[in-house]
Amino acid sequence: MQRYEGLVEKRIFSLPSHTAVNGRTIKDVKIGWESYGQLNDARDNVILVPHHYSSNSHAAGRYKDSDPLPGYWDSIIGPGKPLDTDRFFVMSVDSLVNMNSKDGITVTTGPASIDADTGKPYGMQFPVVTIRDFVRVQKALIDSLGIQQIHACVGVSMGALQSYEWAAAYPELVKRVVAINGSPAQRPFALCNLDKWVAPIRLDPNWKQGDYYGGSEPIEGLTQAFCNVLIDAWHPQAIAATYQHQWAVAENNPLHSQENDFLVNQSFRAVGLARATCTTDANNMLYMTRANQLFIAGTPGSSVDAELKNIRADVLVIQAWSDLLFPIADARMQVEKLLANGTRAEFRELDSAAGHIGGVTEVAKEGEAIRRFLNS
Amino acid sequence: MQRYEGLVEKRIFSLPSHTAVNGRTIKDVKIGWESYGQLNDARDNVILVPHHYSSNSHAAGRYKDSDPLPGYWDSIIGPGKPLDTDRFFVMSVDSLVNMNSKDGITVTTGPASIDADTGKPYGMQFPVVTIRDFVRVQKALIDSLGIQQIHACVGVSMGALQSYEWAAAYPELVKRVVAINGSPAQRPFALCNLDKWVAPIRLDPNWKQGDYYGGSEPIEGLTQAFCNVLIDAWHPQAIAATYQHQWAVAENNPLHSQENDFLVNQSFRAVGLARATCTTDANNMLYMTRANQLFIAGTPGSSVDAELKNIRADVLVIQAWSDLLFPIADARMQVEKLLANGTRAEFRELDSAAGHIGGVTEVAKEGEAIRRFLNS
Numbered sequence: 231m232q233r234y235e236g237l238v239e240k241r242i243f244s245l246p247s248h249t250a251v252n253g254r255t256i257k258d259v260k261i262g263w264e265s266y267g268q269l270n271d272a273r274d275n276v277i278l279v280p281h282h283y284s285s286n287s288h289a290a291g292r293y294k295d296s297d298p299l300p301g302y303w304d305s306i307i308g309p310g311k312p313l314d315t316d317r318f319f320v321m322s323v324d325s326l327v328n329m330n331s332k333d334g335i336t337v338t339t340g341p342a343s344i345d346a347d348t349g350k351p352y353g354m355q356f357p358v359v360t361i362r363d364f365v366r367v368q369k370a371l372i373d374s375l376g377i378q379q380i381h382a383c384v385g386v387s388m389g390a391l392q393s394y395e396w397a398a399a400y401p402e403l404v405k406r407v408v409a410i411n412g413s414p415a416q417r418p419f420a421l422c423n424l425d426k427w428v429a430p431i432r433l434d435p436n437w438k439q440g441d442y443y444g445g446s447e448p449i450e451g452l453t454q455a456f457c458n459v460l461i462d463a464w465h466p467q468a469i470a471a472t473y474q475h476q477w478a479v480a481e482n483n484p485l486h487s488q489e490n491d492f493l494v495n496q497s498f499r500a501v502g503l504a505r506a507t508c509t510t511d512a513n514n515m516l517y518m519t520r521a522n523q524l525f526i527a528g529t530p531g532s533s534v535d536a537e538l539k540n541i542r543a544d545v546l547v548i549q550a551w552s553d554l555l556f557p558i559a560d561a562r563m564q565v566e567k568l569l570a571n572g573t574r575a576e577f578r579e580l581d582s583a584a585g586h587i588g589g590v591t592e593v594a595k596e597g598e599a600i601r602r603f604l605n606s
Numbered sequence: 607m608q609r610y611e612g613l614v615e616k617r618i619f620s621l622p623s624h625t626a627v628n629g630r631t632i633k634d635v636k637i638g639w640e641s642y643g644q645l646n647d648a649r650d651n652v653i654l655v656p657h658h659y660s661s662n663s664h665a666a667g668r669y670k671d672s673d674p675l676p677g678y679w680d681s682i683i684g685p686g687k688p689l690d691t692d693r694f695f696v697m698s699v700d701s702l703v704n705m706n707s708k709d710g711i712t713v714t715t716g717p718a719s720i721d722a723d724t725g726k727p728y729g730m731q732f733p734v735v736t737i738r739d740f741v742r743v744q745k746a747l748i749d750s751l752g753i754q755q756i757h758a759c760v761g762v763s764m765g766a767l768q769s770y771e772w773a774a775a776y777p778e779l780v781k782r783v784v785a786i787n788g789s790p791a792q793r794p795f796a797l798c799n800l801d802k803w804v805a806p807i808r809l810d811p812n813w814k815q816g817d818y819y820g821g822s823e824p825i826e827g828l829t830q831a832f833c834n835v836l837i838d839a840w841h842p843q844a845i846a847a848t849y850q851h852q853w854a855v856a857e858n859n860p861l862h863s864q865e866n867d868f869l870v871n872q873s874f875r876a877v878g879l880a881r882a883t884c885t886t887d888a889n890n891m892l893y894m895t896r897a898n899q900l901f902i903a904g905t906p907g908s909s910v911d912a913e914l915k916n917i918r919a920d921v922l923v924i925q926a927w928s929d930l931l932f933p934i935a936d937a938r939m940q941v942e943k944l945l946a947n948g949t950r951a952e953f954r955e956l957d958s959a960a961g962h963i964g965g966v967t968e969v970a971k972e973g974e975a976i977r978r979f980l981n982s
Contacts (some may be wrong), residue, residue: 252861278651354864418850419842421868426837429830433809454805461802466795466933474794485628485900488730488892492797492899523868524861554930 234266234315236300240264240293242337243323243371254357257534258346262337266307267315273377277313277369278384279303279322279390282590284329284459284505286336287322287496293335295308303386305594312594312601317387318381323362323371325392327356327517333509334382340386341440341513353470354440360524363387365395379526382406382604383543386589387556390415391525394537399602401542408600410548410580411589414538414564415526420555423462424429428519430454431512440513445557449506456502457495465552465585469494538564546603548596550580550588576603610642610691612676612684614667617641617784618713619699619747630733634722637743638700638713642666642683643691649753653689653699654744655679656761656768658966659894660705660835660881662712663698668971669711679762681970688970688977694757701740701768703732703893709885717816717889729889730816736900737764738765741771748779758782758980759919760964763932767792767901770913777918784976786924786956787965789932790914790940791902796931799838804895806830807888816889817912825882831891832878833871841928841961845870876908901966924972926964952979 245259264287269275279289279301290307292300305561307313313320327340341356372380380403383393390412397404398414431437442448462470477484478496526537545568551560558579568575578599581587593600621635645651655665658678666683668676683689689696703716717732747754755759756779759769766788773780774790807813810827818824837845853860854872902913921944923936934955945949954975958964969976 252859358861358864360861418840418846418870421849421851422833422837422845422870422874423842425868425871426834428811429807429833432828433806433812433827452811454802456807457798457805458802461798466793466799469798470794473797475797483628484896485734485736488734488896492801494794494798495801499796520860520864 234268234291234392237295238264238266238288238293238301238381239333240287240337240386241291243374243516244361245367245370246482247531248370250363250368250570251360252356252358257340259326259339261326261339261371262335263287263321263371264289264291264301265319265321267317267319269319269375269377272310273375274379274381275318276372276377276380277318277320278372278380278383278396279313279320280323280364280389280396281322282385282387282389283522284362285323286328287331287528288331288335289322290320302369302590303593306597310345312597312604313384314601314605318604323368325518326359326367327521328516329511329518330509331511331514338514340511340517342443342511351443353443356513356517356519358524359517361391361395362399363522365399368396368591369400374397377404378410380404382408384408384410384600385412386410386593387412388522394541395525397543397545398537398540401540404543406604407541407543407545408548408603409545410552411550411556411586411597412594413560416522416524417560421523423555424519424523427458427462428455428516430458431516437512440516442512446511449503452510452512452515452535453499453502456505456510457498458500460498462555463585463587465554465583465588468552468584470583473497479559538567538573540566541573544574544603544606546576546578546600548578548580548589548599550582550585552583552588553586610644610667610685612667614640614642614669614677615666616663616669616711616713619750619892621743621746624746625735625738626737627736628734630716632733635702635715636713636741637702637715637747637777638711639663639675639695639697639747640665640667643693643695643786645695645751645753648869649751650755650757651694652748652753652756653694653696654756654759655683655689655696655746656740656744656759656765656772656773657698657701658761658763658765659898662704662706662709662742663700664711665698666696678938678966679969682973682976684921688973688980689760690977694980697792699744701894702735702743703890705887705891705894706885707887707890712778714890714899716887716893718819718887727819729819732889732893734896734900736895736897737767738772738775740766740897741775744772745776754779756780758784760784760786760976761788762786762969762982763788763962764898767898773803773919773921774913774916780919782979783917783919784924784979785919785921786969786972787926787929787932787962789936792898792900793936797899799959800899802893803834803838804831804892805891807833813888816892818888824888825879828882828886828891829875829878832886833874836874836877838931839961840966841959844928844960849873852932865873911943914943915951917944920950920982922952922954922976924954924956924965926958926960926962926968928959929962930963931962
């Protein structure tokens, strides 16, 4: 097999059916996945990189040399990089209900998929799924590859949530967790804050209770939903540093008309519109959001402390001080709880002023700490 | 005249016209106002209490004994209270474009008002106004009462913004400022964050570019806008303490259906729906939001430092540590700047875990400090 040198391809994993945590069955599950590096003969050099909320399994590399940007964590995944593809078999899997189902690359099963029983998209008839469902589907893929040990799960944001879930669900399999800007449980505030993000989708008349397939999509609602995500994922000071009080158009003072806007809003809307138009299915975003709201808290009979007690893996927690979605004080407390449970755990502060998103854009600042931990 | 003992009445002040900061003229301006206590013969015992974003001039007392709740700051305004109505003439004025124009009590001029030239509501044809416009209209009322000195301006949130604006615009008039959970300038982050609050209004098909008068109002959009305000005005931990991960209906687990929701969202929506239905005009809320976005930053030729340098008043800054809209670090810095300008300024931390809203609900914790400052 060839050494990984930056070119990747999406592969597809199929499952005849998956029974969700809530008991409902999803038939004909298909998800995409990517890998960087080679699986060794012992099949014990696997690093799993679950992705964050708005992302997919494109963690590193390019599909073709002309791609303008590589995967989101290319700074730490590759030959000689902290997640060293000369040594590790790094893999990433598209989640169920992945919101990027329109991008032509992501492979997922969710509300936008065709229900074989009706020949039409599921829409809001799709079963509610959880992050544990994401992990169970990944586990089926891992099993199909004959992998019985995971050297590490490494993820940012919802990728960190999935990494904790992996370690709690399959403690015998997972040897290490690197959780960046995440948490082993969604805090109660997130229930309303995540609802706030996607509420504009439901307000868009084109959403039609999720029954928009074949017609106009709720693009305006989706656009605003992405604006909401951006506003919360950036630190307020990072937004200020980038946009100050600038107007969208220099001669159009917002003092003179409600139509004249500020640059920050115009910019965020442009990003949101691009995502809404080219990549994102609205119903999938609603389902992805619910999965995040339910994380641990919504799983009957579970509790954060019980989940943490299940974990046998060594844990490296890396947390940006500027992250307002997963506060650093909470992350420190998680490490204390893990240590109290007898788990080996380490805390490191990510020196990023960017906010939550710093775990994606500035992760390389902790690259050497991640390398050391993976080699320990 | 009778001593103030808790009963108040709304009065109306009329101005034939007001020329806004942006140069446009608004004819036939009417605003409501209330007062608590008696104006003394020297007319120098005035405490002005400008109101916050979602509020009006009902700062204290009841219109009739059977009112379920008094005005929002009744805990500190009244006989023997920190804003002692046995000594001071406390007054509050409804702002222009006040969002509560449907409540049957607030008197304001804004997009929901009838344009005498057309006989129809202005809608989005109403001129953009600023917080300086709010203050200039208040100044006209003050002049009409023969008042030439203001003992203090005392306000929370946008009430603090107006208090700073008063002191900067009329430095010879204003002797003291008490600014609670506010700032002398809107920070850049607020431009997008405030936009996020009201974006749902524009998404509601009933909004119709502001031309909804006489038809169905954009109630759903308004409801979500209020949810957004609540989510940001409360501290995340205060939301967690109140709602935890509870479901809206005990037997309807959100794991089983997208229709099953969490209690926090149901509760916030109920509050939002009540405000949307009974008190709030959508266009007025959009205009009020723009006024806040423009605070100082949007006023041509002004700058925060220049504004602060204008202030001659003694300033007491009170800031809740839990306020995420106006961070306490910023408030400390403002006091340092004021001191550097030679202004007498004092900083106090409000010990409230409630978040931004703590300046309304827990202001009495700093009641004695406010009393001392007003008596100094």
